[in-house]
Amino acid sequence: MSSDAITTIVPAVTDATTVIPVVPTGRELAPGSRAAALDARDVSAWFGSRKVLDRVSLHMPAGGITALIGPSGCGKSTFLRILNRMHELVPSAQLGGEVLLDGQDVYEPQRKLMDVRRDIGMVFQKPNPFPAMSIRDNVLAGLKLTGTRAGRAEKDELVESCLVRGGLWNEVKDRLDAPGGGLSGGQQQRLCIARSLAIKPKVLLMDEPCSALDPTSTRVIEETMVELAQEVTIVIVTHNMQQAARVSDQCAFFLAAQGTPGVIVEHGETGVMFSHPQDQRTFDYVNGRFG
Numbered sequence: 001m002s003s004d005a006i007t008t009i010v011p012a013v014t015d016a017t018t019v020i021p022v023v024p025t026g027r028e029l030a031p032g033s034r035a036a037a038l039d040a041r042d043v044s045a046w047f048g049s050r051k052v053l054d055r056v057s058l059h060m061p062a063g064g065i066t067a068l069i070g071p072s073g074c075g076k077s078t079f080l081r082i083l084n085r086m087h088e089l090v091p092s093a094q095l096g097g098e099v100l101l102d103g104q105d106v107y108e109p110q111r112k113l114m115d116v117r118r119d120i121g122m123v124f125q126k127p128n129p130f131p132a133m134s135i136r137d138n139v140l141a142g143l144k145l146t147g148t149r150a151g152r153a154e155k156d157e158l159v160e161s162c163l164v165r166g167g168l169w170n171e172v173k174d175r176l177d178a179p180g181g182g183l184s185g186g187q188q189q190r191l192c193i194a195r196s197l198a199i200k201p202k203v204l205l206m207d208e209p210c211s212a213l214d215p216t217s218t219r220v221i222e223e224t225m226v227e228l229a230q231e232v233t234i235v236i237v238t239h240n241m242q243q244a245a246r247v248s249d250q251c252a253f254f255l256a257a258q259g260t261p262g263v264i265v266e267h268g269e270t271g272v273m274f275s276h277p278q279d280q281r282t283f284d285y286v287n288g289r290f291g
Contacts (some may be wrong), residue, residue, distance in 0.1 A: 003250030004055040025175070028063075036102045036119070036202035040234060041100040042263070043097035045087060054080050054261040055097070058252050062202075065225060065234045067244040070254035070285070075262025076237045079254070080205050083235065084120035085113060101202065107273060118146055121196035125208040127188035129195070135172050138180040138191055139163065142199040143260025159196055166230075167224040171194055186217025193224060197232070204228065206236040210243065222247050242288050245274055253282045 012098050029035055038043045038060040045053040060066045068076040081087045083099055085106060099106045106116045129138050139159045143150060149160065160178065163169040168190040172183070180191055189209055196204055206225070210218040225234055238244050244251055251274075252267035265281050277283045284290055 012049075027124050028230065033063060034200055034202045034232040035229075035231060035233045037062040038120075038203055039077070039098075039099065039100040039103075040083070041098040043079065043082060043095070044091075044100065045075070045082060045096075046089065046094040048092040048243060051261040052256075055260070056254075056264055057097075057171050058264060058267060060233060060235055061249075062233050063229055063231075064249040065229050065236065067248035067251045068235065068237045068254060069096055069239070069241065069244050069251055071256075071264070071290070072255040073183075073236075073262075075137050076254050077207055079262075080207055080235060080237050083203070083205055084122055084123065102291040114146060119201055120200050120203045120205060121199065121201035123189070123192050123196055123204065123206045123209050125211055126184060127192050127212075129180035129183070129188050129191050131179060133180055134177045135163075135180050135183070135191060136176040141200050144193055146199055148199070157204075162194040162197045163191075165197055165224075165228060166190045167220055168194060184217070186213045186220060189213065189217070189221060190224065193221075197228075203233040203235065206234065208237050208239065209276065210238075210240070210259075218243070222277070241288070245270060251276075253285060255281060255285075 003173060021215050036132055040056055040058045042055045043053060055163075056079060059067070068080065070076055072166075082095060087093050087095060095107070101119060105111070106120070118229065131142060133141065139162050140155055140190060142148075160169060160173075162173065169275060170177070171187060181187065185193060193204075210221050213221065222243060225236070228234060234250070248270045249271050250268060253265045253273065255263050255265045256262040266273070273282060274286050277286070
């Protein structure tokens with residue numbers, strides 16, 4: 001549990017009536033994996049004078065899938081955006097605390113923003129491929145943005161590799177020059193994942209990536225996430241408790257009482273969080289009693 005949680009601890013809940021199956025922890029990293037640990041330390045956030053996060057600390061292990069859960073408005077997406085410096089794009093935004101990637105603060109003045117975004121990629125709630133750009137060029141778009149040079153053969157190999165890892169290759173390999181905007185919603189989201197992978201990130205942030213997708217597309221995205229966890233650290237915001245249970249290794253439960261900033265009530269291994277949480281509010285939330 002976070003040492004910064006502002007909460008009253010109650011005895012461990014033992015009368016759970018709904019226990020959702022969870023995946024085993026301890027995934028092995030693939031050879032050559034770039035996955036890196038993320039550490040948030042005493043992170044607080046404001047929009048103008050309104051404080052939205054209060055002293056949030058969380059360790060996100062390399063190669064693991066960390067799910068951020070909690071009701072709407074408790075700061076989960078804000079916290080996610082802080083991890084790769086998107087929070088600072090809001091003119092009134094302010095930040096306190098540290099975000100460490102492999103032990104180095106991503107907010108250090110000498111740290112280039114482009115380097116941070118290259119190491120910590122982002123997949124948004126709504127798929128955002130470049131609609132008029134081909135599937136191939138969508139995957140390669142990150143190379144242009146980061147000024148990375150590659151020959152034709154290297155680009156072809158990268159496109160195939162990223163689409164395979166994004167779970168999309170078999171569906172589009174014969175139409176790579178077709179517009180990315182012509183794909184279905186689930187395919188567009190997987191194309192965005194492939195695009196994020198092309199710049200070889202160490203961490204992939206996902207903000208409710210399946211909220212607008214049908215169950216079949218959601219299943220494919222979840223399978224893709226589990227496979228990707230062998231080579232990249234994943235942090236996902238989700239309101240779907242079954243999804244959190246299916247894919248994550250650990251969960252962090254965010255909560256904001258009325259008029260107060262969000263905090264982490266508790267965090268830990270997903271199996272424990274869903275079956276024997278330490279705080280009654282966690283038990284109530286994961287069992288659908290509020291939120």
